[in-house]
Amino acid sequence: MMLCKQLNEKLDDYMDGTLDETEMAVLQSHAESCESCQQTLKSAQRLRKLLQDCPVPMPDAAYFDRALAQATRVSTSHQRNRWIMTGFGGALAAGLIAWIIGGVLLKTPDLPDSDASIPGVVIALEVPYTVNLVFSSATELDGAVLTVSLPPGVEIEGFAGQREITWITSLKAGKNILPLTLIATTAHGGELLARLEHDNRDRTFRIRVTVT
Amino acid sequence: MDISDHNRNAIFERLLRPYLERLYRLAYRLTGSKAEAEDLFQDVLVKLFGKLEDLAAIEEPGSWTSRVMFHHFIDNRRRFARQRLLSVDESQLPQKSIESLPGVDDPEQDAERLDDIIRLGKALAELSDDHRLVVLLHDTEGYKLTEIQAITGDPVGTLKSRLHRARARLRALLSAGATF
Ligand SMILES: [Zn+2]
Numbered sequence: 001m002m003l004c005k006q007l008n009e010k011l012d013d014y015m016d017g018t019l020d021e022t023e024m025a026v027l028q029s030h031a032e033s034c035e036s037c038q039q040t041l042k043s044a045q046r047l048r049k050l051l052q053d054c055p056v057p058m059p060d061a062a063y064f065d066r067a068l069a070q071a072t073r074v075s076t077s078h079q080r081n082r083w084i085m086t087g088f089g090g091a092l093a094a095g096l097i098a099w100i101i102g103g104v105l106l107k108t109p110d111l112p113d114s115d116a117s118i119p120g121v122v123i124a125l126e127v128p129y130t131v132n133l134v135f136s137s138a139t140e141l142d143g144a145v146l147t148v149s150l151p152p153g154v155e156i157e158g159f160a161g162q163r164e165i166t167w168i169t170s171l172k173a174g175k176n177i178l179p180l181t182l183i184a185t186t187a188h189g190g191e192l193l194a195r196l197e198h199d200n201r202d203r204t205f206r207i208r209v210t211v212t
Numbered sequence: 213m214d215i216s217d218h219n220r221n222a223i224f225e226r227l228l229r230p231y232l233e234r235l236y237r238l239a240y241r242l243t244g245s246k247a248e249a250e251d252l253f254q255d256v257l258v259k260l261f262g263k264l265e266d267l268a269a270i271e272e273p274g275s276w277t278s279r280v281m282f283h284h285f286i287d288n289r290r291r292f293a294r295q296r297l298l299s300v301d302e303s304q305l306p307q308k309s310i311e312s313l314p315g316v317d318d319p320e321q322d323a324e325r326l327d328d329i330i331r332l333g334k335a336l337a338e339l340s341d342d343h344r345l346v347v348l349l350h351d352t353e354g355y356k357l358t359e360i361q362a363i364t365g366d367p368v369g370t371l372k373s374r375l376h377r378a379r380a381r382l383r384a385l386l387s388a389g390a391t392f
Contacts, residue, residue: 055329068225
């Protein structure tokens with residue numbers, strides 16, 4: 001009975017293996033022959049296992065995107081001003097790249113991987129050049145995430161030194177234009193990627209940037 | 213660190229994203245319900261966005277963001293603790309997680325396990341907030357005592373004895389039932 005009491009008092013240390021060797025050996029040999037202590041150890045182990053398995057109902061990835069977008073909403077509404085609604089008329093700059101996403105937005109496959117189908121722009125070293133990314137959406141898309149990845153030596157005005165820029169934004173139904181002013185700091189050029197994600201779906205658009 | 217207004221969203225997202233899951237889990241451990249966890253989580257994200265410069269400068273964002281959440285929870289405990297008073301019912305349990313529990317494939321065992329989880333939920337609800345938190349963070353989430361100390365500010369020694377008392381109380385509560 002003495003040992004039963006001792007084991008009960010030292011149960012956590014016993015299970016953690018943090019008792020000194022002598023005490024551990026004494027309690028171990030007692031437990032082997034004591035049904036009540038075996039029962040105690042069994043239920044302590046079961047509790048541990050149960051606690052380890054105690055679940056958290058995790059929300060899906062879209063929930064985290066929404067929560068982030070919500071937290072930044074003041075700033076997001078500021079960013080939204082970057083999207084310009086347009087009638088898609090002739091008033092657009094010469095550098096217009098029209099990336100039209102059809103009615104099956106974000107479900108359609110990416111543009112084929114052949115050079116010929118990738119739209120391109122030619123820009124001069126150190127001379128700012130504005131391209132307009134046009135996204136046409138059949139429906140309103142709230143909390144869409146747009147990530148622009150730049151080739152080496154090409155920057156977006158206002159984001160010096162950054163190769164990847166992410167916006168959380170909303171697309172209105174219809175055509176949305178995002179003007180990006182590119183500046184080439186070296187003559188490398190390469191591919192600019194614009195990845196649009198919404199509701200666990202994404203689509204990547206590519207544009208070839210040639211620097212002269 | 214000067215962060216232009218322009219780019220705050222992107223930086224915030226990039227800095228925080230790696231810790232979102234950990235933060236959400238903490239919110240759930242603190243509140244014990246999905247609805248309250250989501251409220252707490254959202255509150256804290258808004259708060260953290262306002263502290264973006266700190267977030268960018270901090271060395272251990274995981275621990276720091278958890279501390280911000282813990283203190284926000286304590287300051288608003290009354291608001292977030294509402295649902296803790298309710299007993300755990302089956303609908304509150306995540307069906308999917310139960311199905312994916314390791315070693316559960318026959319229905320009888322499944323039912324027994326579900327029963328255990330419900331009883332554990334009830335026993336946890338009987339613990340004081342401090343006791344419940346330390347046992348959930350240490351035994352369930354696998355935090356070290358020093359990590360819990362970084363969040364709550366309690367000395368490790370205090371946390372250790374609290375943990376032992378919490379486990380003892382849980383064992384007592386659960387052994388009151390026949391099958392445990
Ligand atoms: Zn015994």
